[in-house]
Amino acid sequence: MYRRDMADEVIIYGKDSCPYTTAARDDYEARKVPFRYINVKKDASELERMLGLTGGRRQVPVIVEKGRVTIGFGGT
Numbered sequence: 001m002y003r004r005d006m007a008d009e010v011i012i013y014g015k016d017s018c019p020y021t022t023a024a025r026d027d028y029e030a031r032k033v034p035f036r037y038i039n040v041k042k043d044a045s046e047l048e049r050m051l052g053l054t055g056g057r058r059q060v061p062v063i064v065e066k067g068r069v070t071i072g073f074g075g076t
Contacts, residue, residue: 010035013050014061017041021061024073 010028012035014021028035040047040060050062053069063070 008066011038011064012036012061013038013040013046013053013064015039015041018060020073024061024063027073 010033012021012024012028014024014037016022016039025035025037038046038050040050050060051058053064054062054071057071059071061073063073
């Protein structure tokens with residue numbers, strides 16, 4: 001897991017058991033893009049934050065990058 005300033009930070013909301021979350025994390029690591037991973041199964045307040053970003057959708061991963069919210073991951 002990588003860290004950098006919050007304003008520029010990429011955040012991946014997901015859960016460990018989701019293959020799409022794993023694929024997103026692997027992709028960002030392979031491209032050396034710094035990110036912070038948040039496991040929403042382990043933190044109810046972060047789950048609520050994610051739901052606020054998605055309009056209540058419970059699909060993961062949710063990727064926040066440069067102010068843009070992407071729901072799901074299909075690779076690059």
